[in-house]
Amino acid sequence: MRRGIIRFEKDPRVNVRSFSAREYWIMFLILVVISGxxxxxxxxxxxxxxxxSNSVLIEIFIMVSYLFLVATILMIFSAVIRRYYFxxxxxxxxxxxxxxxxxxxxxxxxxxxxxxxKDYTEVLFDDFNTMAAELANIETLKxxxxxxxxxxxxxxxxxxxxxxxxxxxxxxxIEERRDYAKTIVDATQKLSALxxxxxxxxxxxxxxxxxxxxxxxxGEQLRRCALAFEDLWEERGITFDADLDEAVVHYDPGxxxxxxxxxxxxxxxxxxxxxxxxxxxKAADGLALVTVRDNGCGMDAETxxxxxxxxxxxxxxxxxxxxxxxxxxxxxxxxxxGGEISVDSEPGQxxxxxxxxxI
Numbered sequence: 001m002r003r004g005i006i007r008f009e010k011d012p013r014v015n016v017r018s019f020s021a022r023e024y025w026i027m028f029l030i031l032v033v034i035s036g037x038x039x040x041x042x043x044x045x046x047x048x049x050x051x052x053s054n055s056v057l058i059e060i061f062i063m064v065s066y067l068f069l070v071a072t073i074l075m076i077f078s079a080v081i082r083r084y085y086f087x088x089x090x091x092x093x094x095x096x097x098x099x100x101x102x103x104x105x106x107x108x109x110x111x112x113x114x115x116x117x118k119d120y121t122e123v124l125f126d127d128f129n130t131m132a133a134e135l136a137n138i139e140t141l142k143x144x145x146x147x148x149x150x151x152x153x154x155x156x157x158x159x160x161x162x163x164x165x166x167x168x169x170x171x172x173x174i175e176e177r178r179d180y181a182k183t184i185v186d187a188t189q190k191l192s193a194l195x196x197x198x199x200x201x202x203x204x205x206x207x208x209x210x211x212x213x214x215x216x217x218x219g220e221q222l223r224r225c226a227l228a229f230e231d232l233w234e235e236r237g238i239t240f241d242a243d244l245d246e247a248v249v250h251y252d253p254g255x256x257x258x259x260x261x262x263x264x265x266x267x268x269x270x271x272x273x274x275x276x277x278x279x280x281x282k283a284a285d286g287l288a289l290v291t292v293r294d295n296g297c298g299m300d301a302e303t304x305x306x307x308x309x310x311x312x313x314x315x316x317x318x319x320x321x322x323x324x325x326x327x328x329x330x331x332x333x334x335x336x337x338g339g340e341i342s343v344d345s346e347p348g349q350x351x352x353x354x355x356x357x358x359i
Contacts (some may be wrong), residue, residue, distance in 0.1 A: 218290070272297075279291070286358060290357070
């Protein structure tokens, strides 16, 4: 395609011609009427000019009248066509767009054709209705997100405010003051992590983080990420097992670290002391399969359906250890990189996350 030239292709949804047989016959009948009137006027002119001395003036008058009549008929016909086929659908679109600008995303435009077929106007209505539905979903998600963010931010702020006020008491012991100060520090760290994750997730969703792909050893990256949690699993007496094949991938290392760190963090979080975490990397058929498996509390099918939703935390007993944004970021990174992620879990049997990436 040459620059500056747009080639329009026929929309496969359109299943009716631009000019129907009915419209053709209407135009044909109008032309028959005009032609018949033309013949009648011509005969009248011939008869009148044969009996009058002012034949030229009469002929001019009749022809002018005829042209005026034809112009009037064509103008009326054009106005009817324009009003029915152009102004009416545009008015519906204008009214619908006005309601959307006022925040009413429930507006829908009903089809105008009664035969069930689709011309470009009907297709335009369908696209408008789809747009309105998508905007309604986005508005709902935005409102839910704002409500969740407000709730998540309010909790650590309340803790900070409460313990800061308690620190003003002169009756506290040194140990109590240390405990209160530690609680405040923990709350500020949680608040800082929440804000950081919100900003990071927002950049991911708006693709402000542009992947900078590079070839690197995925197994080595997984080993480094796992070792970062060594103190945590040793502290809780968790056995960590790794089975990593060699696999060279071409992705943004920083973005995939978000995936591995969150999956490993969740595995440590939901595995009981003395439990087992298995990290595996298998390369086969042009794919790198990374699995993070634990034998922790697991989850039911309903919880598994929502784990990638923002702020969703299926196990509320661990809500203080996170903010429900980690898996939402994981999902978004996997989408951007073109990979796939799946979860296999049963209550009391543990959970396994599997990530599929192209080698």
